[in-house]
Amino acid sequence: MTVRRPRSVYDLGAEPDPRFTFANERTFLAWIRTALALMAAGVALDSLASALPEAPRRWVAACLILAGVVGCGLAWLRWMANERALREARPLPGLPLGIALAVLVAAGGLVLVALTLGAS
Incomplete structure (x- = not known):
């Protein structure tokens, strides 16, 4: 039998429907992108x-x-939290990562607009 890692995820609960696991994986990969x-x-x-x-x-x-860099780490943590919730038939956690990313990108965009207008 093959040991699946991370054990802190795969040793919990029961195996969920593969469709949910694949969806969680696709979401993780979207965060990585x-x-x-x-x-x-x-x-x-x-x-x-x-x-x-x-x-x-x-x-x-x-x-x-x-x-x-931080997004990569948070994506991993979010994948693990979602997978644990799926395996234990609990509700999925909220999405503070998405809110934080949206605020960060918007703030960076505003700074770039100010810099661009100031450089003209």
């Missing part, structure tokens, strides 16, 4: 937006990259 896009946006901003002032540009780029 979002995190990767944030990191790529940070690298692109730092590399390509030379018309913007250097210090604020670097801070925004670093924040975007850091948001991507």
Whole structure:
């Protein structure tokens, strides 16, 4: 018999309907893609937006990259929480990660608009 990891997830409850497990996996991968896009946006901003002032540009780029790194970790934690809830037939947890990401991206966008208008 193969041991499935992480054991903190797979040793709990009963095996859920595979459709729900696959949906949870697709959601996890969507969060990972979002995190990767944030990191790529940070690298692109730092590399390509030379018309913007250097210090604020670097801070925004670093924040975007850091948001991507944190997003990867939070996506993993959310996947585990959802999978545990599915295995134990409990309601799924809320979505504070989505709200935090929306606020972060909106704030970053506003800073970039201000920087762009100030550079003109």
